[in-house]
Every structure is written in C-alpha cells, then in structure tokens.
Amino acid sequence: MEGLALETLAVRAGIDRSQFNEHSEALYLTSSFVFESAAQAAARFSGEEEGNVYARFTNPTVTAMQQRLAALEGAEACVATASGMAAIMSTVMALMQSGDHIVASRGLFGATQQLFGNILSKFGIETTFVPATDLEAYRAAVTPKTKLFFVESPSNPLTELVDIAAVAAIAHEAGAVLAVDNCFCSPALQQPLKLGADLVIHSATKYLDGQGRVLGGAVCGDKKLIDEVFKFLRTAGPCISPFNAWIILKGLETLRIRMAAQSASALELATWLEAQPQVARVHYPGLPSHPQHALALRQQSSGGAIVSFDVKGGREEAWKVVDATRVVSITANLGDTKTTLTHPASTTHGRISPEAREASGIHESLLRVAVGLESVADLKADLARGLALI
Ligand SMILES: Cc1ncc(COP(=O)(O)O)c(C=O)c1O
Incomplete structure (x- = not known):
C-alpha cells in the first residue's frame, strides 16, 4: 500500500x-x-x-x-x-x-x-x-x-x-x-x-x-x-x-469526499454568519478573521466542518436560534451528514463550573454548528429564522 x-x-x-x-x-x-x-x-x-x-x-x-x-x-x-x-x-x-x-x-x-x-x-x-x-x-x-x-x-x-x-x-x-x-x-x-x-x-x-x-x-x-x-x-x-x-x-471509504463537501459548506455558512447583525463573533479556522488562520492554512487542508458563533446576548438569545430551527438536529453529536446544532454551555460543557467555562471562552451566547451535507441555502434559512427573533 x-x-x-x-x-x-x-x-x-x-x-x-x-x-x-x-x-x-x-x-x-x-x-x-x-x-x-x-x-x-x-x-x-x-x-x-x-x-x-x-x-x-x-x-x-x-x-x-x-x-x-x-x-x-x-x-x-x-x-x-x-x-x-x-x-x-x-x-x-x-x-x-x-x-x-x-x-x-x-x-x-x-x-x-x-x-x-x-x-x-x-x-x-x-x-x-x-x-x-x-x-x-x-x-x-x-x-x-x-x-x-x-x-x-x-x-x-x-x-x-x-x-x-x-x-x-x-x-x-x-x-x-x-x-x-x-x-x-x-x-x-x-x-x-x-x-x-x-x-x-x-x-x-x-x-x-x-x-x-x-x-x-x-x-x-x-x-x-x-x-x-x-x-x-x-x-x-x-x-x-x-x-x-x-x-x-x-x-x-467516503471520509475524504464528505470532509471536502462539509468543509466547503462550513466556510460558506461561516462567511454568511459573519455578516449577520445578530452575530457577535464567528469561530472558524477557515475565515481570515480567525486568530490562527495562518496556522490553519499551514497545518490543515481546510477549515473543517465545525463553525461556532456567539450571538449578541446570552442564553436566551442563543436558545431562540436553537428553538426556531426546523431542518438541523438539536443534538450533541457532530461529524454527521446531518447538520447538528448544540448549545455547549448547557450540554456538552454543562458539567464544567461556570467560572471555568467562562475562562475558556465558552459563553452562554455560544452555539456550535457541525455542518452536514444539506444545501447551505437551507441551513442559512433555518438559522436566519431564529436570528430574526433576537
Ligand atoms: C474532540 C472530542 N474528543 C473526544 C470525544 C469523545 O468521544 P466519544 O463520544 O466517542 O467517547 C468527543 C465527543 O464528542 C470529542 O468531541
């Protein structure tokens, strides 16, 4: 081989x-x-x-x-x-x-x-x-x-x-x-x-x-x-x-083509999220605004398929976005062909003390999207519905 x-x-x-x-x-x-x-x-x-x-x-x-x-x-x-x-x-x-x-x-x-x-x-x-x-x-x-x-x-x-x-x-x-x-x-x-x-x-x-x-x-x-x-x-x-x-x-067997397609969609979604007035900050290594974008270009062949973003506000505003979705899955897993949406502070990182969570930058306003294989237009529309409520 x-x-x-x-x-x-x-x-x-x-x-x-x-x-x-x-x-x-x-x-x-x-x-x-x-x-x-x-x-x-x-x-x-x-x-x-x-x-x-x-x-x-x-x-x-x-x-x-x-x-x-x-x-x-x-x-x-x-x-x-x-x-x-x-x-x-x-x-x-x-x-x-x-x-x-x-x-x-x-x-x-x-x-x-x-x-x-x-x-x-x-x-x-x-x-x-x-x-x-x-x-x-x-x-x-x-x-x-x-x-x-x-x-x-x-x-x-x-x-x-x-x-x-x-x-x-x-x-x-x-x-x-x-x-x-x-x-x-x-x-x-x-x-x-x-x-x-x-x-x-x-x-x-x-x-x-x-x-x-x-x-x-x-x-x-x-x-x-x-x-x-x-x-x-x-x-x-x-x-x-x-x-x-x-x-x-x-x-x-399908890892490479899934990662390529899901990463391309994640970059498109991250770019769109960055332009939304209700979004305070987007965390995505493939964006030039990411503090380590240069390292990402050296170390990885793309930004990956996970995009996190802080909405303006806190838990209430973040949950509005989650609850308004109809396409993406509200679930803690990632890496699926189906896009998943997670509020880390109350789920995957919920057992960590609030002080430690804040210290590591996982605010109540943070949402994580693990982008799957759906149409990016459908994903944008799904998130836009909740963002419009903020
Ligand atoms: C970065 C990372 N490492 C390890 C794990 C643990 O993997 P598993 O759930 O298969 O035990 C997870 C699960 O979400 C993860 O996101």
Missing part, C-alpha cells in the same frame, strides 16, 4: 479476503476463535503463534478497520476502542502511573477535562491545563514527572488551534509523548504524526463513521506505543465491537 494516495487507501487499505473472496469487507460477528488442537490453543495464548484468540484481543473486522485508519493517519499501528473516551482513557492508563503528570490544552472536550481533572487525580495523576495557543505556558507547566502532553486541534467548540509541530518539540524536549485528538479534522484534513505528534486519538463516533450510527474510538502511532495501549485494552476490556468497527471501516 506504500506510496498510494489517501483516497486510494481509504477504500483499499486493510483488506484481507476470506476463502470466499468477498469484494466488500466481511463482518466477523464472533467473540472467540477455534483452534485446531490443544497445542495450537496454547501457542496462540502464549503469543508464540500469531492469530485470533478472543475478540477482546483481536477480531479480523477490527483489525481491518485498524489497518485502514493507520494507513490514513500515516501511522505504523492503530488500536480501536469502544469510544473516543475509551481511547483517551486507555492511552493514559497504558502510558502513565500514579505520580505522573499531564500537560493539556485548556479548551478540551468536556468529558476529557472531567477525566483528567476529576477522575485521574483520584489515582495520583495530575494535569496542568494551559491556554491552547500559549507555547510558553506549555513549557512552564513541565515537571520532572510530565509524561504526556495532550491537545485537541481544532478544539471543541471554539475551534482554537494548537501549533502541533511547536508543542511536539516542547514535549520531546521534556521527554514526554504528545497525543493529539484529531476528531475535528480527521486524517482527511490533518495528519498530526507528520507534524511531529507521537499519538493520534480519535472519537470514531464522529467523522470516521460519518453518519452518526455507532460509537468507536482509536489510537494511532508507532508500534511500540500502540502495543502498550493494546496490552491495557486486551486486559481491561474497553474494546470496540466488530459490528461498530465494520461500520467505521466502511465510513472511512
């Missing part, structure tokens, strides 16, 4: 046909695998002989998905997980121990902040959150115990960018590993490993599936690090179901 383009890998990587020579990838709905003899069972269990044993460890459908995603990210290896949060949790559990320290960008997804700030701290793993764009703050946060840097770029929901190459250099200077949550861009728009990151984390629930059907996650990187994550996963069990892996495997 070496040397092939991303669009070719998306439909061709990871294929391992069975004896039936099926064209579309097979779905192996089996939790265990049969051995030819007691000796073979023993050899498989001890690892002397390669092969499937039990689906908490491996399953051919899951392996196919892992190989395809690794190819798209330009990674040596990939391990799939039950969800994006399972991918993050498994990475931390595999690579860290009590007493270790994480440096994380501040604008992370709400559950990731909860995991780092409230749950890992119970087990002696502390996290310092730093402003996503402040390189000096990353450097200053390093302690002798820092093992992991964790960033999200663009961040959810404010689309702040992290300079991945610069943060990778700081992490490596500190002897730490950099993990990048690549959920918003997917490998179709950004390949963090090529920018110097060590691990890429995915919520496959989002663009990799692309149609809002299943939960899944993945960690990609070099074989040594992924083997560590796999060892945790096969023992602790937050593995993906073969059915979900198959859905995601097939979703990857």
Whole structure:
C-alpha cells in the first residue's frame, strides 16, 4: 500500500479476503476463535503463534478497520476502542502511573477535562491545563514527572488551534509523548504524526463513521506505543465491537469526499454568519478573521466542518436560534451528514463550573454548528429564522 494516495487507501487499505473472496469487507460477528488442537490453543495464548484468540484481543473486522485508519493517519499501528473516551482513557492508563503528570490544552472536550481533572487525580495523576495557543505556558507547566502532553486541534467548540509541530518539540524536549485528538479534522484534513505528534486519538463516533450510527474510538502511532495501549485494552476490556468497527471501516471509504463537501459548506455558512447583525463573533479556522488562520492554512487542508458563533446576548438569545430551527438536529453529536446544532454551555460543557467555562471562552451566547451535507441555502434559512427573533 506504500506510496498510494489517501483516497486510494481509504477504500483499499486493510483488506484481507476470506476463502470466499468477498469484494466488500466481511463482518466477523464472533467473540472467540477455534483452534485446531490443544497445542495450537496454547501457542496462540502464549503469543508464540500469531492469530485470533478472543475478540477482546483481536477480531479480523477490527483489525481491518485498524489497518485502514493507520494507513490514513500515516501511522505504523492503530488500536480501536469502544469510544473516543475509551481511547483517551486507555492511552493514559497504558502510558502513565500514579505520580505522573499531564500537560493539556485548556479548551478540551468536556468529558476529557472531567477525566483528567476529576477522575485521574483520584489515582495520583495530575494535569496542568494551559491556554491552547500559549507555547510558553506549555513549557512552564513541565515537571520532572510530565509524561504526556495532550491537545485537541481544532478544539471543541471554539475551534482554537494548537501549533502541533511547536508543542511536539516542547514535549520531546521534556521527554514526554504528545497525543493529539484529531476528531475535528480527521486524517482527511490533518495528519498530526507528520507534524511531529507521537499519538493520534480519535472519537470514531464522529467523522470516521460519518453518519452518526455507532460509537468507536482509536489510537494511532508507532508500534511500540500502540502495543502498550493494546496490552491495557486486551486486559481491561474497553474494546470496540466488530459490528461498530465494520461500520467505521466502511465510513472511512467516503471520509475524504464528505470532509471536502462539509468543509466547503462550513466556510460558506461561516462567511454568511459573519455578516449577520445578530452575530457577535464567528469561530472558524477557515475565515481570515480567525486568530490562527495562518496556522490553519499551514497545518490543515481546510477549515473543517465545525463553525461556532456567539450571538449578541446570552442564553436566551442563543436558545431562540436553537428553538426556531426546523431542518438541523438539536443534538450533541457532530461529524454527521446531518447538520447538528448544540448549545455547549448547557450540554456538552454543562458539567464544567461556570467560572471555568467562562475562562475558556465558552459563553452562554455560544452555539456550535457541525455542518452536514444539506444545501447551505437551507441551513442559512433555518438559522436566519431564529436570528430574526433576537
Ligand atoms: C474532540 C472530542 N474528543 C473526544 C470525544 C469523545 O468521544 P466519544 O463520544 O466517542 O467517547 C468527543 C465527543 O464528542 C470529542 O468531541
């Protein structure tokens, strides 16, 4: 598969046909695998002989998905997980121990902040959150115990960018590993490993599936690090179901064209939103007004499909826009072909204290649109209805 383009890998990587020579990838709905003899069972269990044993460890459908995603990210290896949060949790559990320290960008997804700030701290793993764009703050946060840097770029929901190459250099200077949550861009728009990151984390629930059907996650990187994550996963069990892996495997086939179409629509919608008198500010890396537009042009191949904007006013005005919609879905997911609209302060980021939320710029006036495949004219009309009420 070496040397092939991303669009070719998306439909061709990871294929391992069975004896039936099926064209579309097979779905192996089996939790265990049969051995030819007691000796073979023993050899498989001890690892002397390669092969499937039990689906908490491996399953051919899951392996196919892992190989395809690794190819798209330009990674040596990939391990799939039950969800994006399972991918993050498994990475931390595999690579860290009590007493270790994480440096994380501040604008992370709400559950990731909860995991780092409230749950890992119970087990002696502390996290310092730093402003996503402040390189000096990353450097200053390093302690002798820092093992992991964790960033999200663009961040959810404010689309702040992290300079991945610069943060990778700081992490490596500190002897730490950099993990990048690549959920918003997917490998179709950004390949963090090529920018110097060590691990890429995915919520496959989002663009990799692309149609809002299943939960899944993945960690990609070099074989040594992924083997560590796999060892945790096969023992602790937050593995993906073969059915979900198959859905995601097939979703990857259309990833590039979905991302291109959805990004183009997002840019058009963001440009229109910026011209609306009821809109105070639009957050979209593809707009020249985005504070890190130059970095976006360097690091990503487009602005992505997520647009956030602050309406003039607060929660009441933002909710007016939400409640007036008839086409878009009022739901917390993103990365779907159906456009979704979210009020982060009362949903995805609702469990964070109001002070911490305000400090990270997630105001009551903020709305997040994850642009799908509908006509942009219909999306504009749907949002215009609510904006007219402000
Ligand atoms: C950036 C980001 N990372 C991780 C996750 C968690 O993924 P999952 O819901 O698949 O556990 C999400 C979910 O919205 C997300 O937006």
